[in-house]
Each structure stands twice: as structure tokens, then as C-alpha cells.
Ligand SMILES: Nc1ncnc2c1ncn2[C@@H]1O[C@H](COP(=O)(O)OP(=O)(O)O)[C@@H](O)[C@H]1O
């Protein structure tokens with residue numbers, strides 16, 4: 001079985017140090033990981049443990065201070081704008097706070113048209129673009145006719161995060177990094193968002209990487225889990241191994257914070 | 271965008287500042303359309319004519335005369351010749367020659383003059399009186415002669431053949447002309463300056479030129495500051511190091527000193543208003559660069575910028591659409607401050623005699639410079655400098671008010 005698994009993203013000794021002199025923060029501390037295609041991966045850790053920093057390095061938005069990141073088994077090369085753009089066709093993200101994720105001066109149309117252009121559809125006739133945007137919006141239960149010429153900030157947090165998913169629907173990346181995509185929105189929308197992400201995974205066959213502080217969510221959705229404490233991966237393995245048989249006290253503490261973990265998991269509390 | 275503008279125009283401070291500024295602009299635009307005189311034309315022979323309505327004497331003689339019998343005409347005529355100081359001087363004299371103080375009333379002009387005529391004698395020596403004071407009394411006495419006379423004045427013209435004066439008309443004390451019927455009347459609301467130029471016309475032109483200098487200097491400084499700040503803040507790294515090195519260099523050397531040195535080395539002949547504006551612009555971009563840079567640094571790690579990167583946008587595209595709009599309001603405020611400081615810096619330079627050359631246009635600073643050189647402030651010729659100060663203050667005040675208003679709209683934390 002394992003011989004069939006293809007590596008999509010891996011890293012060795014990946015480290016990020018912020019600041020210099022006396023005020024340095026070791027945000028990510030020599031982490032090693034192997035993410036396989038088709039798996040659902042979760043990175044779990046409490047706030048400030050360096051999850052977002054790691055995600056940004058994986059996305060190529062910031063450079064690691066040390067260590068190497070491999071993309072599809074080869075050393076990742078994003079030294080030029082062209083190579084970065086090529087890389088970003090394969091890896092995309094959903095950020096934690098939808099309210100700060102959009103440029104407040106751009107209309108929703110701009111956000112979606114950018115995605116079509118990114119996929120090489122910039123020269124398509126406008127009607128076809130509208131068709132694609134309508135399809136993407138209806139996938140996340142939004143009506144494009146109601147959104148066109150509106151600004152993202154006119155939507156609710158849940159709607160904005162769904163628009164983010166519509167964006168991913170259009171971009172069809174191989175890997176999706178979802179950095180706490182449900183932590184800033186109301187409880188009712190959370191289940192919908194997760195459902196849509198899982199549906200999207202089936203639809204376009206991407207590898208989702210969930211970043212979360214909620215180990216219950218990780219257990220519910222993922223195949224393999226990485227537990228992050230103060231910049232280090234302290235424990236990793238299959239979801240059942242790590243969560244049903246935790247070895248680290250830190251993992252046990254995370255689990256004890258979620259009382260209902262062994263029971264039937266109720267989506268509405270995610 | 272529309273909403274923001276609405277908010278801006280609901281801010282009382284901004285609206286007040288904006289109204290003052292627009293009023294100044296309108297005056298600067300409309301005034302030259304009505305009064306088309308060249309602003310630097312010398313019309314007065316002599317310096318510092320007082321503000322007022324100047325009626326041509328020659329024309330008033332030939333205008334139709336009307337007789338108005340007004341009771342207080344004589345009293346007013348005398349009163350205007352006999353100032354408060356003169357009355358007190360007369361009283362002093364009378365007291366000195368032994369008239370009891372209770373009998374002297376300086377407000378009763380007729381009685382006072384009567385006492386003066388009876389008691390004044392230039393030959394009288396009063397102990398302790400200086401020569402200068404004695405001469406003053408002699409001059410005063412001469413000017414008072416005939417003050418009480420009720421005779422008219424004869425107008426005589428020399429006969430071109432015989433060169434004999436022939437009386438053409440007499441003007442009696444109750445003759446009046448209607449100012450509207452006098453061909454030449456010139457209103458000089460702010461009098462004339464040391465060169466004999468109409469101060470108001472000059473002031474309007476100076477305001478126009480100073481605003482232009484401020485605008486050019488402000489735009490140049492803001493453009494340089496914005497470009498360098500955006501690059502340095504967003505690109506970071508080596509580019510940031512170089513730009514910050516240059517910026518620090520300019521910070522260490524006070525820009526006004528630099529300005530003085532550059533102005534001085536350009537030389538008087540080549541220092542036009544545009545040159546001065548450019549020099550001011552090129553020496554005052556430093557703080558805009560620093561301010562824009564720190565704003566950009568706080569923006570460049572925001573998620574909307576990350577999302578734009580992930581959408582494959584280029585560096586220029588991100589700077590223009592994801593960074594600039596977020597700091598645009600800030601840049602507008604910086605521009606307003608730069609314009610207002612440009613005007614003040616020009617004034618400062620000109621007062622030092624390093625402003626634009628004095629031959630073609632006036633500026634607010636140059637007017638201050640002229641007023642100072644010709645000692646208007648010592649001679650009490652307030653109209654040569656006070657309106658200039660008020661104008662400078664009004665411009666700076668209106669712009670700072672606009673700025674505070676904008677600040678309150680764009681930084682909600684400051685709103686009360
Ligand atoms: N740009 C930055 N500059 C300096 N320190 C940072 C920066 N970003 C994150 N950090 C620090 O790195 C640590 C990890 O942060 P982060 O990756 O955001 O954690 P998480 O996403 O797990 O909450 C924190 O201590 C944070 O203060």
C-alpha cells in the first residue's frame with residue numbers, strides 16, 4: 001500500500017526564526033514531515049505554536065530560515081516570479097480571518113476573475129467566464145447574480161469563507177492549506193464550510209492540509225495528524241494512533257480539552 | 271469611495287478648512303479677472319500710502335459741485351487737522367504759560383484754538399523745553415493758521431499768452447462733489463507698499479504664486495516620498511537598505527540648511543518660483559518616505575496581500591492595487607501637509623532673501639521680505655505686512671484643519 005503513495009509535500013529540518021539580535025522568536029523549529037497525495041492531513045497545536053508560520057513557508061510566502069521543502073519529491077524551486085506562479089497553481093490556501101483576506105477595494109468579480117486568469121482562462125469570452133463563476137458560486141450555495149458588483153465585505157463571515165472555497169473550486173489546486181478556516185465564523189456555518197471542503201476534495205481530487213487548534217476536528221476529518229508544540233512536531237501518525245493512543249502529555253492535554261472526542265462527533269460544535 | 275467622501279464632508283473641521291481654502295482659491299482666481307492691472311506695476315510715487323479711497327483732485331475740481339450745508343463740516347475739518355496729540359501739546363503750552371487747567375477743554379476745538387491764538391508767542395521761553403519741542407510748536411502754529419477761516423479757495427490758470435494767472439473758479443467750504451461723478455477714483459483697500467504698488471493686487475498675485483510653489487513642491491515631495499516609501503517598505507531587503515541609507519542621510523542634514531545652501535548656489539538670476547518649488551520639493555520628501563514605509567510594512571504581511579500573491583499578481587500590480595489604495599487617504603493627508611509646509615518654507619527662504627528673484631512675480635515670502643527691508647514694521651505701516659501674515663496663517667490653518675478632519679475620518683480611534 002505504502003509503495004503506491006506519492007509524496008506531494010515534504011520537508012526536513014524546516015525552521016523559521018523571526019527577528020534578530022536578542023529579540024528572536026523561534027516560530028518553527030526543525031520540523032520534518034511527509035505529506036502524501038490523497039491523504040487528509042491535520043496540523044494541530046495551540047495558538048502561537050507556529051502553525052501559520054509553517055503554512056506560510058509551505059505556501060512559499062515566506063522563506064524558511066533553515067531546512068528544505070520538497071514538492072512532489074523534488075526540491076522546491078520558487079526563485080523567480082514565474083516559478084512561484086507555477087507553484088501557486090498547485091498549492092492554494094484559505095486563511096483564518098475572512099474579513100482581512102480580501103482587498104476591500106476589489107469587487108467579488110475581480111476575486112473570481114483572477115482565479116480564471118490564473119488557470120489560463122484570461123482570454124475566454126466574458127459569457128463563459130460568467131458561466132464558470134456561476135458554477136463555482138453555486139457549488140458553495142451562493143448566487144453569482146446576487147454577488148456580482150458587490151464587495152466581499154458586504155457578505156457575512158461564513159459567506160466570505162464560502163467565496164474563498166469557490167475560489168479554490170475555480171483554481172483546482174493539488175494541495176489546499178486551510179489555516180483554521182472555521183475558527184473566526186459562527187458555529188452554524190462551520191459544519192457547512194467543512195462539508196463543502198470535503199466535497200470539493202472529492203470533486204477536484206486535491207490533498208487538503210487542515211491547520212487547527214481543535215484536535216476533535218482533526219480526528220473527525222483527517223487520515224494523518226501532526227501535533228505541534230512551540231514550533232516542534234511532538235507527535236505524528238495516523239489519526240487513530242495519535243488520538244486514541246497519545247504518547248505525549250501535550251497531546252493528552254489537547255484531547256482533554258475536547259470532552260466529547262470519543263463519542264459520536266457533533267458537527268455543529270466544531 | 272462615495273461613502274468615504276460623504277463621511278469626509280460631514281466632518282466639521284474638514285468642511286471649515288475646505289471652505290476657507292476654496293474661498294482663498296476663488297479670490298485668487300476671480301480677483302485678477304476684475305482688476306486686470308499688472309500686480310507689480312508701480313502706481314504710487316512714494317512709499318507706503320495708507321489704505322483708503324483715492325479721489326483725483328484735478329477731476330474733482332472740474333466735476334459738478336453741489337452745495338451741502340452741513341453743521342458739523344467745519345468742526346470735522348478742524349478736527350481732522352488737529353489730532354489728539356496736538357491738542358494735548360496745546361494744553362501743555364497753555365498750562366506752561368499760566369492758564370489754569372480747569373479752563374482748558376481739549377474737546378472744545380473752537381475755544382482751544384482761541385486760547386492758543388491769544389497765548390502763543392514763538393518768542394516765549396519756557397524753561398526745560400528742548401529745541402525740538404519748540405520747533406514742533408512753530409510747525410503746529412503754522413499749520414493752524416487759517417484753520418478757522420471761512421473763505422473759499424480760488425482756482426487760477428496761467429494764461430498761455432500773457433502768463434498771468436486768471437481765476438477760473440472758486441471753491442467754497444460747502445462745495446461737494448459726488449464721488450461717482452469724479453472720473454478717477456482708485457480704491458486702495460490695503461494702500462501701497464514701499465515701491466508704491468497696490469498691496470491688495472500684489473497680495474492676491476503673491477498668494478497665487480505661493481500656492482503654486484506649495485503645490486509643485488508638495489506634489490514633488492509626495493511623489494518621491496511615496497515611490498521610495500512603497501519600494502522600501504514592500505520590497506525590503508537590499509532596496510530598503512539603500513533607500514533608508516539615503517533617507518537617513520537627508521534626515522541628519524536639516525533640510526532647511528540644505529535648502530539655503532542650494533538656493534544660495536543657484537544664484538539670484540536663475541531662482542524663479544518654479545526652481546524654488548522644485549528645490550523645496552527635492553529637500554522635503556524624507557518624512558513622507560518614512561511615513562509611507564512604515565505604513566507599507568504593516569500592510570505587506572496582511573492576508574489580502576498574500577491572497578493577491580497566491581493569485582499570481584506581479585510586484586507592481588500588488589503595490590498598485592493591494593498596497594496603495596490602503597494608504598491613499600494617508601498620502602492625501604501627507605500631500606496637504608507638504609503643500610502647506612512648502613508655502614511656509616518658501617516664505618522662510620524669501621525672508622532670508624534666498625527666495626525667487628524679485629523681478630517678475632511676488633510671493634508671500636517676498637512681500638514679507640520687502641516689508642522688512644523697508645522697515646514697515648518699525649514705521650507702523652501695518653498694511654504692508656499684516657495682511658500677508660494673515661494670508662499665510664489662513665492657508666496653513668485651513669490646510670491643517672482639512673488634515674485633522676481627514677485624520678478623524680480615516681482613523682476612527684481619534685473620533686470623538
Ligand atoms: N512576522 C512575524 N514577526 C515576528 N514574529 C512572528 C511573526 N509571525 C509570527 N510570529 C511569532 O511566531 C510564533 C508563531 O506564530 P504563528 O505561526 O502565528 O502561530 P499559530 O498560527 O500557531 O497561532 C508566535 O510566537 C508569533 O508571535
Ligand SMILES: [Mg+2]
Pocket residue numbers: 051052053096179
Ligand atoms: Mg495562526
